[in-house]
Amino acid sequence: MVKMIMVLIFLSSCNVANDILKKKMPNEKGPKVTIDSRSIINGFELIAENPEFCPITIKVNFELTNMRAESSTDIFIIPARAKNFVVTRIRRITEAKYQFRYTYIYNYGAHQLNKYDENFKYYLPFKRNETILVSQGYNGERSHQGEMAIDFEIPKGTSVLAARDGIVIEVVDSNTVGCPELKCKDFANYILVFHNDGTFANYVHLIQNGSKVKIGEIINIGQVIAESGNTGYSTGPHLHFEVFQQKMSNKVSLKTQFLMDSLGHAGYLIEGKTYLKNY
């Protein structure tokens, strides 16, 4: 679901007219960020705008002639909702002609983060007194190879509750199609949420128009955020739930503990077991 790569090429040289070539790759879903450059004394600065409600990491590849970047790194974190954020400055080294060119890729999240709240007790994402089967668990053979995701078997139209506080990053709920074949993969409705420890949660296969929340909305644990469905690559109505850290080209899927009862006990969910939510 997370798309990334966007490439921009910028050519500029001093003492001659600026020659600017910008190229954007198609970027359907996924994060949006704008990088521009503006002149400063003896060089340029790169300026970012991040319209997303979470940080974005960009990796810039510079090709510099007679210029030097101010920062030693080529990986930069752009804070959520940043405007006019100075990414780095590039300055000429000598009086001779200079030129720079760069490309960049980016994705959601602050990629240097490796720690997260491993002890967080996620709420079971359905209403009190419901008993739900975990039809597929972590690393499940059907479709969760390498994924620490959980499938909750629930009928279409079941209320989906936030498993943790967060802010809504993406909402897709216009799709109608679902089938047990890979050709349906891109038609899943979902809600992507950002947590305060830098992790993301994805609530997937929602029913058409099933989202109760909007991008940028702050959600609270236990709040109804959606109605479940069977959209996308799916063998039957269920909720696919996954928590992960986003890296530039891949996500690191994380095991999550769930609150098991009103006494505060927590544990990992097991495939084939049913769970009664009594809180």
Ligand SMILES: [Zn+2]
């Ligand atoms: Zn799943």
